Amino acid sequence: MSIFENLSGKLALVTGAAGPTGLAIARVLAGHGMRVILADLDGDRLERLSSENSAQLIPMVMDVRLPDLVEQALGKVQEQHGAVNVLVNNAGILSNAKAAETTPDEWRRVMAANIDGPFYLSRLCLPAMKAARWGRIINMCSLAMKTGGLTAGTAYTTSKGALGALTFSLARESASDGVTVNGIAPAYINTPMVTQQLSQAEQARILASIPVQRFCEPEEVAHLVAYLATPMAGFITGEIIDINGGLHLD
Ligand SMILES: NC(=O)c1ccc[n+]([C@@H]2O[C@H](COP(=O)([O-])OP(=O)(O)OC[C@H]3O[C@@H](n4cnc5c(N)ncnc54)[C@H](O)[C@@H]3O)[C@@H](O)[C@H]2O)c1
Numbered sequence: 001m002s003i004f005e006n007l008s009g010k011l012a013l014v015t016g017a018a019g020p021t022g023l024a025i026a027r028v029l030a031g032h033g034m035r036v037i038l039a040d041l042d043g044d045r046l047e048r049l050s051s052e053n054s055a056q057l058i059p060m061v062m063d064v065r066l067p068d069l070v071e072q073a074l075g076k077v078q079e080q081h082g083a084v085n086v087l088v089n090n091a092g093i094l095s096n097a098k099a100a101e102t103t104p105d106e107w108r109r110v111m112a113a114n115i116d117g118p119f120y121l122s123r124l125c126l127p128a129m130k131a132a133r134w135g136r137i138i139n140m141c142s143l144a145m146k147t148g149g150l151t152a153g154t155a156y157t158t159s160k161g162a163l164g165a166l167t168f169s170l171a172r173e174s175a176s177d178g179v180t181v182n183g184i185a186p187a188y189i190n191t192p193m194v195t196q197q198l199s200q201a202e203q204a205r206i207l208a209s210i211p212v213q214r215f216c217e218p219e220e221v222a223h224l225v226a227y228l229a230t231p232m233a234g235f236i237t238g239e240i241i242d243i244n245g246g247l248h249l250d
Contacts, residue, residue, distance in 0.1 A: 003232040008033030012229070013077065013084045013125070015064055015117065016091030018045035020191040021140070024218035025088055025225045030056040032226060037077055037084070039064070040091065064091050064117025074124045083128035086229045089118035089163070090140040094193050097153040107155045114159035115166065122170055126179065133178035136229045139167050140221075143187035143244050151202055160185075164240050171238030180237035182228050187244035190215040212245030 012029045016022035017038035026036045035055070039062040040046055046059040058081065062073045077084065093113045095106055122137055129135025142152065142160040149157035164183055171181040188194050188206055194215060198206070207213065224243060227233055242248065 003230045004032040004226060006231050007229055010085040011035050011081055012086040012088060013037040013039055014088040014090055015039045018042045018049065021189055021218045021221055022090040024222035025090060026057060028222040028226050035081060064121060065112035067120045070120045071124060084125045086136040087121055087125045088138045088225055089121060091117060092140060094197055095153045095156045096151060096197065099154045102154050110155035110159050115162040118163055119166060126174060129179045130174065130177040135179035137170060137181040138225050138228050139163050139183040141183040141185045141240055143185050143248055146185060147248055151198060167240065168238050175237050180234060182236060183240040184221060184224055185240050185242050186216055186221055187247050188215045189221060190217055210245040210247045216243055216245060
C-alpha cells in the first residue's frame, strides 16, 4: 500500500497557490486524491488557472494579511467543503532590502504576509484538527532564517525566523492532539523570486556555491510537503527540513 493512500479525500488549503511553488504543491496533493483549496490574493492568476479547476482544485481569492477576511474565507471553506486537514502556509513575499533600506512600511508589509497570515490561518484551522485528532500544518520557511539571509533582506529573513518559531510553538501545543506542525527551509527555488528578483550576476554567484549545481524545482518542494502530510510522517513534528542542494549543512 502506498504511504499516500491515506491522503485521498482529505482537504488541503494551500496559500500562495497561484505561484509556482504553491501550484506544484496543490497539483501533487491533488494527484494523491486530495481536494485542495488554492488560496491566493492574485485573482487574475487564479482565474487563468481555471482550466485546471476540477472538483479537486478549488480556487479562492484570499489575502492572508487580513484577519477578518481570512476568518470569513475559512468559514466559507468549512461550510462548503468541511474542515481543513492539511494547511500549507506557502504564501510569502521577498524583500532583499537590508536594515537601513527597510522602511517601517516595508517591514510591516513583509511581516503581514509572511508571519501574520500563517498565524491567522493556523489558529483558525487548529481547533478542528485537534477535535479530529489528526492534522498537518506545513510552513514554508527559508534557508534565510538559518544564514541571516545570503541575498535576502532583513525583514524577509526575520519573518521566516518567526515562522520557524511559530512552527515550534504550534508543534509543541498540538503534538498530543495528533497534529504535526513542520517547516520547510528551501533555498533558491527556480521561480520568479530567483529569476526576476535577483540579478544575473547574483544568480551565477549563487549557482556556483550550490554543491548540487542547480536551483531547486518547485516539484521537489511539493513532494516533500506531500510526504510530511502522510501518516508515515507522524513522528516528525517541530522540524524545519532543509532542501538546499547542500548549500548549507547543519
Ligand atoms: N523561490 C525561492 O527561492 C524561495 C526560497 C525559500 C523560500 N521560499 C518561500 O516559498 C514560498 C513560495 O515561493 P515562490 O517562489 O513560489 O513565490 P511566488 O512569489 O512566485 O509566489 C507566492 C504566491 O503567494 C501569493 N501571495 C503573496 N502575498 C499573499 C497574501 N498576502 N495573501 C495570499 N497570497 C499571497 C502571491 O500572489 C503568489 O502567487 C514563499 O513563502 C517564499 O518565501 C521561496
